[in-house]
Amino acid sequence: MRRFLVLTRSMFLMNLRDRSTLFWGFAFPIGLILLYGAIWGGATMGGVSAITWLMIGVVVLNIMASGMIGDSTWFASARDKGQLQRLHATPLPPLQLIGSYVLVRVLIGLIQAALICTVAMLVYGATMSLSGLALGFGLAVLGLVVFIILGQAVGAAAPSVRSAMAVGQVIYFPLMFLSNLFLPLEALPGWLANVSQWTPATMLVDLLRTALIPQMVATQAAWVNLLGLGLYGLLGLLVAVRFFRWSPR
Amino acid sequence: MNAMIEINDLYVRYGKVNAVNGMSLSIQVGEVFGLLGPNGAGKTSTLACIQGLVRPNGGTVRVAGHDVSREGMAVKALLGVQLQKTALFEELNASELVELFAAIYNVPMSKADVAALLAHFGLSQKATARPTQLSGGQQQRLALALAVVNNPQVVLLDEPGTGLDPQARRGVWTLIRRMQSEGRTVVLTTHSMEEAQELCDRVGIVDGGKLIALDTPQALIARHAPPLPPAEAARRQPNLEDVFLALTGHGLGGTHASQDDESAWLAAVA
Numbered sequence: 001m002r003r004f005l006v007l008t009r010s011m012f013l014m015n016l017r018d019r020s021t022l023f024w025g026f027a028f029p030i031g032l033i034l035l036y037g038a039i040w041g042g043a044t045m046g047g048v049s050a051i052t053w054l055m056i057g058v059v060v061l062n063i064m065a066s067g068m069i070g071d072s073t074w075f076a077s078a079r080d081k082g083q084l085q086r087l088h089a090t091p092l093p094p095l096q097l098i099g100s101y102v103l104v105r106v107l108i109g110l111i112q113a114a115l116i117c118t119v120a121m122l123v124y125g126a127t128m129s130l131s132g133l134a135l136g137f138g139l140a141v142l143g144l145v146v147f148i149i150l151g152q153a154v155g156a157a158a159p160s161v162r163s164a165m166a167v168g169q170v171i172y173f174p175l176m177f178l179s180n181l182f183l184p185l186e187a188l189p190g191w192l193a194n195v196s197q198w199t200p201a202t203m204l205v206d207l208l209r210t211a212l213i214p215q216m217v218a219t220q221a222a223w224v225n226l227l228g229l230g231l232y233g234l235l236g237l238l239v240a241v242r243f244f245r246w247s248p249r
Numbered sequence: 250m251n252a253m254i255e256i257n258d259l260y261v262r263y264g265k266v267n268a269v270n271g272m273s274l275s276i277q278v279g280e281v282f283g284l285l286g287p288n289g290a291g292k293t294s295t296l297a298c299i300q301g302l303v304r305p306n307g308g309t310v311r312v313a314g315h316d317v318s319r320e321g322m323a324v325k326a327l328l329g330v331q332l333q334k335t336a337l338f339e340e341l342n343a344s345e346l347v348e349l350f351a352a353i354y355n356v357p358m359s360k361a362d363v364a365a366l367l368a369h370f371g372l373s374q375k376a377t378a379r380p381t382q383l384s385g386g387q388q389q390r391l392a393l394a395l396a397v398v399n400n401p402q403v404v405l406l407d408e409p410g411t412g413l414d415p416q417a418r419r420g421v422w423t424l425i426r427r428m429q430s431e432g433r434t435v436v437l438t439t440h441s442m443e444e445a446q447e448l449c450d451r452v453g454i455v456d457g458g459k460l461i462a463l464d465t466p467q468a469l470i471a472r473h474a475p476p477l478p479p480a481e482a483a484r485r486q487p488n489l490e491d492v493f494l495a496l497t498g499h500g501l502g503g504t505h506a507s508q509d510d511e512s513a514w515l516a517a518v519a
């Protein structure tokens with residue numbers, strides 16, 4: 001137990017001391033919500049207050065970024081630097097390593113989400129339904145886990161950290177615009193909207209918005225979204241396990 | 250004598266490369282054992298099998314009676330390890346790294362224990378420094394400190410002296426001797442014949458994944474070193490590099506000054 005606690009504390013410190021986590025995970029989403037609030041603070045989007053709608057979009061964007069850009073490179077880089085090999089030479093059970101990693105990343109993701117929401121609510125008066133909070137929390141955890149797994153899949157399958165980074169970004173940037181996060185699906189041409197309905201970020205944001213915004217109408221059934229996220233997670237897990245390596249090539 | 254490590258007919262293949270090619274050897278309790286060989290000889294691959302990092306394609310490795318392929322976790326708990334490439338988490342400082350590794354081995358360590366361990370390795374002033382803020386010699390000493398957090402019976406050191414200046418290298422040698430005096434069995438790899446000669450009770454010479462000779466440095470020199478040409482005999486004693494050259498027909502790839510005249514001389518007498 002002590003082993004798990006110290007490992008988790010160390011992981012937490014490593015994350016908080018990492019400049020790119022600090023920038024992409026904290027400064028960037030907060031900056032984004034401030035910018036969006038300044039532009040669309042009073043408008044409406046998707047039939048609800050724009051800032052509330054965007055707030056949840058930024059939360060999901062951040063979950064996606066933390067998976068596709070953060071997680072996709074952390075294990076890959078620890079592997080290529082030989083840090084994973086060093087851990088592999090100890091009697092640390094792999095499940096404890098993975099458990100502690102996922103725990104820390106989920107925790108950090110939740111803290112970031114809470115910060116984004118706090119800023120949006122305090123500065124621009126975004127709102128969310130308190131009764132949906134528990135469900136929203138559960139969905140955020142689910143989303144974080146799915147994107148952590150997808151990040152691992154990219155990091156494990158890519159031959160190097162550089163390529164993991166590139167692949168992560170190639171997935172992330174289009175999804176940023178195609179996943180109903182800031183740009184409503186209605187703004188996309190019909191065929192593209194049909195495709196983007198099936199991205200994991202669209203599914204997550206749809207679930208989260210309907211949970212947290214009372215008057216929000218879902219774009220597709222909750223079970224479809226949940227099943228879709230589950231399938232993405234499962235697929236990612238298969239790829240991540242298949243290509244996992246302890247050592248650099 | 251008791252064997253601490255027994256390697257029996259070990260094979261490691263990476264694709265078409267035979268990294269270890271039928272190696273058998275046994276390492277005794279409490280000795281400093283050196284694997285000496287040129288780049289690519291299979292030293293790291295041999296250690297990796299002992300550490301349970303690589304699954305051999307053939308043969309067995311036992312540590313303190315435990316079969317590595319069956320009781321990997323039990324073996325890992327007995328071992329202290331310094332890998333060829335010192336790879337530590339860059340966001341943690343020296344004491345945090347010691348605390349982390351101690352916890353991984355389930356060894357309770359107070360702040361005072363951590364400080365004492367760092368002091369033992371000459372790192373008192375560097376307790377809050379991150380690995381990237383340490384010199385090469387300090388990084389290596391930190392890697393050695395981490396190799397003994399679990400008070401291991403066996404320490405496996407992959408090229409502990411490589412890439413260090415002579416003074417830092419001597420510092421590392423002192424620490425390795427101290428590990429032996431603490432009752433640990435030490436296995437190290439090197440391509441420095443000087444290091445092998447200075448530190449090791451016995452040396453296994455490895456080339457092409459095979460063990461080609463094994464004995465104390467003195468015995469190896471007495472048995473295999475060819476007589477030096479008179480001009481050289483006046484200047485130096487025969488050494489392990491001469492042994493290596495005689496056994497393999499090629500050098501260790503080091504920077505031994507007289508290697509070229511040696512080959513010329515060998516060619517002349519042949």
Ligand SMILES: Nc1ncnc2c1ncn2[C@@H]1O[C@H](COP(=O)(O)OP(=O)(O)OP(=O)(O)O)[C@@H](O)[C@H]1O
Nearest residue numbers: 249263266268286287288289290291292293294295
């Ligand atoms: N992961 C790997 N994949 C493919 N080939 C490898 C791998 N590791 C080692 N080899 C090859 O196996 C052979 C033995 O390598 P090994 O690292 O065991 O040698 P070494 O004696 O430790 O060399 P050095 O002194 O350079 O560290 C070399 O030809 C090397 O190229």
Ligand SMILES: [Mg+2]
Nearest residue numbers: 292293294333
């Ligand atoms: Mg090596």
